[in-house]
Amino acid sequence: MRKNLRVLLIVGLSIIFVTGLTYFDSFLYRDPVVKVQQVTNLNKSTSTDEYKNTDTQVTQRVSGKLLNGSNKGKNVSFKNTYYKSQLTDTKYRVGQQVILIKSGKSYAPKNVKRDTSIVFTLGLVVFLLFCMKFDRKKLFISILINLVIYYGYLQIIIKTHNSVLLPLTVITALLISATALLVILGPTYPAIMAYSSTVISTTAAILLSIFVLAISGYSGVHLELNDFELQPYLGVFLSQVIFSVLGVILDETMDISSSLIEMKKELSDVEEKTLFKSGINIGRELIGPLINILLFIVIAENLNIVLLYLSNGNSIGYTVNMTLSLGITQLLISAIGIVLTVPITSFIASKIITRRLN
Amino acid sequence: MLYLFLTFVVLLLMVTGTRGFTLLFGLGINIISIVALLILIADGFNVLITTGIISMIILIVAIYMNVDNANTANTAFKTSLIIMVVILLITIPLEYWASAQGMAAENQDELEGFSLAAGLSYPQLAISIIVINSLGVISETSVAITSGLNEIVENKPTLTPSEIFDDGFSVGNKILNTQTNTLLFNFFASTFPLFFLIHTLNYKFGDIINDKLVVAEILTTLICTIGVILTVPITSYLIYRKAGKKNSK
Numbered sequence: 319m320r321k322n323l324r325v326l327l328i329v330g331l332s333i334i335f336v337t338g339l340t341y342f343d344s345f346l347y348r349d350p351v352v353k354v355q356q357v358t359n360l361n362k363s364t365s366t367d368e369y370k371n372t373d374t375q376v377t378q379r380v381s382g383k384l385l386n387g388s389n390k391g392k393n394v395s396f397k398n399t400y401y402k403s404q405l406t407d408t409k410y411r412v413g414q415q416v417i418l419i420k421s422g423k424s425y426a427p428k429n430v431k432r433d434t435s436i437v438f439t440l441g442l443v444v445f446l447l448f449c450m451k452f453d454r455k456k457l458f459i460s461i462l463i464n465l466v467i468y469y470g471y472l473q474i475i476i477k478t479h480n481s482v483l484l485p486l487t488v489i490t491a492l493l494i495s496a497t498a499l500l501v502i503l504g505p506t507y508p509a510i511m512a513y514s515s516t517v518i519s520t521t522a523a524i525l526l527s528i529f530v531l532a533i534s535g536y537s538g539v540h541l542e543l544n545d546f547e548l549q550p551y552l553g554v555f556l557s558q559v560i561f562s563v564l565g566v567i568l569d570e571t572m573d574i575s576s577s578l579i580e581m582k583k584e585l586s587d588v589e590e591k592t593l594f595k596s597g598i599n600i601g602r603e604l605i606g607p608l609i610n611i612l613l614f615i616v617i618a619e620n621l622n623i624v625l626l627y628l629s630n631g632n633s634i635g636y637t638v639n640m641t642l643s644l645g646i647t648q649l650l651i652s653a654i655g656i657v658l659t660v661p662i663t664s665f666i667a668s669k670i671i672t673r674r675l676n
Numbered sequence: 677m678l679y680l681f682l683t684f685v686v687l688l689l690m691v692t693g694t695r696g697f698t699l700l701f702g703l704g705i706n707i708i709s710i711v712a713l714l715i716l717i718a719d720g721f722n723v724l725i726t727t728g729i730i731s732m733i734i735l736i737v738a739i740y741m742n743v744d745n746a747n748t749a750n751t752a753f754k755t756s757l758i759i760m761v762v763i764l765l766i767t768i769p770l771e772y773w774a775s776a777q778g779m780a781a782e783n784q785d786e787l788e789g790f791s792l793a794a795g796l797s798y799p800q801l802a803i804s805i806i807v808i809n810s811l812g813v814i815s816e817t818s819v820a821i822t823s824g825l826n827e828i829v830e831n832k833p834t835l836t837p838s839e840i841f842d843d844g845f846s847v848g849n850k851i852l853n854t855q856t857n858t859l860l861f862n863f864f865a866s867t868f869p870l871f872f873l874i875h876t877l878n879y880k881f882g883d884i885i886n887d888k889l890v891v892a893e894i895l896t897t898l899i900c901t902i903g904v905i906l907t908v909p910i911t912s913y914l915i916y917r918k919a920g921k922k923n924s925k
Contacts (some may be wrong), residue, residue: 349882375793403794417886432774439770439895550871565860582701611812613706621804654683
């Protein structure tokens with residue numbers, strides 16, 4: 319117990335230390351960073367737009383001390399205008415650190431300095447993990463390896479200008495799911511079972527969906543409306559589908575195959591058919607919650623733009639069509655994948671288990 | 677898209693039989709709740725209160741319609757409610773600190789032609805986004821841990837509290853791993869276009885780590901992970917209290 323406390327103390331202190339470092343790291347920035355010391359409101363005007371949205375526009379004069387550069391310690395000030403709703407603009411507060419752009423002799427705000435808050439939140443996650451008896455090593459290793467793979471993926475798509483996006487995504491997906499399975503299950507035959515089921519189910523779902531979408535001529539699917547209108551539209555869309563559904567399908571295949579292995583161990587004379595049927599029964603319970611996970615993630619991701627459309631006097635039908643059609647299509651493909659995974663995994667697992675354990 | 681939907685329904689009914697109707701019904705209610713949330717927020721209701729109420733409805737539907745065992749469902753629901761409140765309490769100060777609300781320069785194309793004086797509070801919406809993002813993960817995690825732990829506790833009725841917690845962590849380890857994978861892979865899905873764009877805008881490392889959209893995505897993933905982590909001790913505690921009550925009778 320005492321040893322645990324000591325570890326916790328060390329982890330806690332180092333997190334506070336690193337968070338503190340980012341608070342004082344402005345000397346690393348090439349752009350001037352200011353610590354806001356005084357904010358005065360110069361002007362306030364409330365307006366109602368053509369859609370009857372009432373908003374207040376505020377102009378503030380923000381002044382503070384420069385934290386870095388040759389003018390360190392100098393007092394500077396800049397003007398900032400924001401709407402109270404703060405969709406794209408920001409209200410600056412006393413105590414905040416703000417990154418500035420210098421143009422001539424005047425300064426303009428560029429960004430709030432957010433690194434401290436990110437590092438702190440990351441530290442909070444690590445601290446909580448150390449507070450509890452989780453198997454942290456495995457978790458950290460798998461996350462680290464996957465982040466490295468993702469970084470490599472980003473570098474390659476940037477260097478190739480997105481021209482081989484989809485094949486790269488497939489390779490990356492194969493790598494990150496293999497990492498995840500190897501770390502959780504180890505190099506065992508359940509891992510191979512879950513891996514093959516995951517790959518086959520995801521491929522089947524995506525091929526089937528592309529086929530169905532092609533038949534209907536992609537009607538109602540605005541591929542060009544993806545985030546930041548990145549090209550090639552279909553490649554970007556499918557890559558997003560693959561990444562987003564992968565974790566859920568991995569979860570599903572692992573659940574089904576490990577339950578079937580348990581069952582075979584308890585009832586060694588169980589038949590292949592019975593195993594397949596119980597696989598379906600177990601999988602049935604998983605479908606609803608897994609679709610829910612992706613449903614809420616998709617909705618949450620688009621909430622900003624949906625509300626922007628709605629507050630600009632668009633009907634809910636038009637808004638959904640313009641902002642959520644891609645998300646819903648993505649969700650439907652994922653849902654098809656989640657459903658297909660159940661019979662595919664049950665089939666593969668029942669075959670392999672009957673052969674291996676007999 | 678209609679064809680895709682029909683394909684989904686046919687496959688669902690083929691695999692799950694009549695249970696498929698319950699599933700579709702549950703999904704339908706969730707979608708209606710979300711639409712209600714959108715309309716209420718757009719009409720100017722308080723973002724946080726609306727999110728809280730709708731999230732509660734969603735959790736009820738997500739847990740009670742998918743779990744047959746009433747005992748498991750009750751504990752899982754209590755756990756997810758507690759986690760939702762904890763997430764709200766963590767997110768409010770963190771979002772205030774990071775001010776990572778709304779949209780940014782990278783969204784310029786999407787924003788063209790819109791009136792930006794929307795009249796609703798995007799800082800609050802940023803909090804609501806994280807809560808909604810976490811709903812599915814939390815309800816799934818709490819159900820999985822509760823049913824795993826309940827099974828163990830029912831088979832050995834005389835468990836000490838530390839044993840229950842140990843069992844909770846052994847059940848929780850695998851779930852924590854899979855849920856972090858889900859969250860991490862979804863982070864990949866939503867950020868690779870963003871990072872690609874950021875590269876074309878010639879951002880430096882310092883710009884990326886302070887970028888509003890990047891920070892918002894990282895915060896969402898991290899806070900959802902905190903929710904998943906906390907599910908284990910809270911579930912263990914609730915089950916321990918229940919087991920204690922039974923023993924004293």
